[in-house]
Amino acid sequence: MRGRLRLLALIAVSTVLAACGTSAPPQAAEGHRVDNCGRTQVFAEPPQRVVSLNQHATEILVALGLGDRLVGTAYPDDTQPPESVAAEFDRVPQLAEKYPSVETILEAEPDLVVGGYSSAFRESDGRGRESLEDMGIATLLLSESCVEGAATSGMELLLSDITMFGEVxxxxxxxxELNADIANRVRAVEERLRDKAPVDVFVYDSGENAPMTLGGRGVGADVLQRAGARNIFADVDETFADVSWEEAAARQPEAVILLDYLGAPVDPKRDFLRGHPLMSGTPAVRDGRFHRMQLVELTEGIRFPDAVEDLAEALHGV
Structure with a gap:
């Protein structure tokens, strides 16, 4: 009953604010200030009730020890979180299989909503950052969703966001401690790969008429580079992009990374490539050199060092 009453009150406040053309700040005027993806948030004190949308964002918060202050998550990509956070992750209430409605979010009574992808705050669904902030709820978005260009590496983005969450x-x-562990593990892999030549790889996400693949931007591109892989579509200035089978085959990948996530298992993708008139003749498919990775491993999150270590082992045996 308390949550329903608060929901009705928040919706009423939002309606009044919209009618008046004003915006209420998410927090008090003084406190910790954060500039995040084009929006400024001010936190008078650490948030006590946090809803996290998208699995990779939730895993970061669990790894930081947010505990009972994490009151809801949504849109899982993987049924098996990393062992280091699995027990705590499973205790977080799942609000929806995909993105929850704004009404569902409000029933959790958050004072902060965190998004992993920009789609978490789609305005047309009523979850826009401005809309939530107008209702007194602060918002934060992982930086991979808003960074411009490729000047900042994926790991630098991750470490910076972890620092931001720690402060907020x-x-x-x-x-x-989490940042030090990530950086030390990745540096150790890079040292082992010092004299290894990179392996040309093609990342296959989905698509039969045209493949969706990993481009040269974002965390996933950085994972590949640090693990001793050379992405054959690193010249595509996007995080993910549709390309052509003709171009993928012409670039002659030596290995294929098959992305695995809920609703898109890897076995059909492998079978499709083996039967494809162009891809079947590439060194990767001809030699059966496939490597499975979870999609969440190539997004901004705590699986970054695991992904680097596992891929380096698969490609170089180190």
Whole structure:
């Protein structure tokens, strides 16, 4: 009953604010200021009730030890979170299989909503950042969804966002420890690969008429580079993009990475490539050199060092 009453009150406040053409700040005028993806948030004190949309964002918050303050998540990509966070992750209430309605979000009574992808805050669905902030709810978005160009590496984005969450949530020491672990593990892999020549790889996400693949931007591109892979579509200035089978085959990949996520298992993708008139003749498919990766491993999150380690082992045996 308390949640329903608050929901009705928040909707009423939002209607009044929209009619008056004004916006209420998400927090008090003084406090910790964060400039995030084009929006400024001010936190008078650490948020106590956080809803996190998208699995990779939720895993970061769990790894930081947010605990019972994480009151809801949504849109899982994988049924098996990393072992280090699995127990705590499973305790977080799942609000929806995909994105929840704004009414469902409000029933969780959050003072902060975190998005992993920009689609988490789609205005047409009523979850826009401005709309939520008008109702007194702060918002934060992982930086991969809004960074321009490729000047900042994926790992740098990840470490910066972990620092931001540590400061906002009052978990600075946990953020420092998590960042140090990620950086140290990745540096160790890079040292082992020092004398190894990179392997040309094609990342196959989905699509039969035209393949969706990983481009040269974002965290996934950085995972590949640090693991000793050379993405054959690194020249595409997007995070993910549709390309052509003719171009994919012409670039002669030596290995194929098959992306696995809920609703898109890898076995049909492997079979499709083996039967494809162009791809079947590439070194990767001809030699059966396939490597399975979870989509969430190539997005901004705590699986970054796991992904680098596993891919380096698959491609180079180190």
């Amino acid at each position: 949530l009052g978990l600075r020491e946990a953020a420092r």
